[in-house]
Every structure is written in C-alpha cells, then in structure tokens.
Amino acid sequence: MSLGVERVVAPTMTCLLKLWREEQSGTTRQYESVAFLTIMEQNPQFFFSAMADERKVFREWLGELEGTFVWPLDPPCPLETRRKQLIAMLERTYVGPGAPTMLKNAVAKKLATIRCRQIK
Numbered sequence: 383m384s385l386g387v388e389r390v391v392a393p394t395m396t397c398l399l400k401l402w403r404e405e406q407s408g409t410t411r412q413y414e415s416v417a418f419l420t421i422m423e424q425n426p427q428f429f430f431s432a433m434a435d436e437r438k439v440f441r442e443w444l445g446e447l448e449g450t451f452v453w454p455l456d457p458p459c460p461l462e463t464r465r466k467q468l469i470a471m472l473e474r475t476y477v478g479p480g481a482p483t484m485l486k487n488a489v490a491k492k493l494a495t496i497r498c499r500q501i502k
Contacts, residue, residue, distance in 0.1 A: 415450040422468070431482050434480075451499065465493055
C-alpha cells in the first residue's frame with residue numbers, strides 16, 4: 383500500500399498526529415518524525431494540507447526536526463543524503479496556495495540549516 387493514496391495516508395496521518403499530541407515523554411517522537419518525513423515525501427500535498435490544520439503539532443515537529451537527523455553508527459551518515467533529497471523534492475513540489483506553501487517553505491528552510499549529527 384502506498385502513502386500516495388489518500389485512503390491509506392489519511393488514517394495513517396490521523397494516527398500519527400494523535401500519537402504526537404499524546405506523547406509527553408518524547409520517547410517515540412523521533413519515530414513519528416521519520417514517519418512524518420516519509421508521508422511528506424510520498425504525499426506532500428496531503429501532508430502539508432493536514433499540517434495546516436495542526437499548527438501546534440507542526441511547530442513542535444519542526445522545532446524537533448534536527449533530532450531526526452542523528453546517526454548513532456559509524457560514518458558516513460546516510461541521513462545527510464536523505465536531507466538533501468527532501469530539500470530537492472520540496473523545491474520542485476507544488477502543494478497548493480496559502481498555508482500549505484508556507485509550511486512547505488518552513489520545512490525546506492529548516493532542512494537547509496540542519497546537518498546530520500554523528501553520536502557515539
């Protein structure tokens with residue numbers, strides 16, 4: 383099943399948003415963030431449309447996005463390539479007027495400023 387199909391992505395996104403809102407300790411947020419990035423990559427129009435209605439979640443996610451690009455293994459860090467691919471995808475993707483485009487631009491700007499961190 384593809385996240386590009388609305389009947390698949392809609393309940394997935396609803397579930398992830400609910401998990402994000404209910405998560406208090408932050409233990410699963412990195413996994414949820416990776417899932418958000420996957421949905422954003424496969425169905426950016428739906429992702430940014432949904433996030434336009436979830437501004438608090440979006441701000442929190444964007445504020446914690448750098449933590450998604452932490453690599454605990456030996457170099458090279460494959461997340462740096464993914465970060466660059468996401469930026470390129472966002473540059474060539476139209477998500478609609480208004481809030482979705484503003485949110486897309488905010489993610490692109492954030493991705494452009496962060497780098498993969500290697501931790502051991």
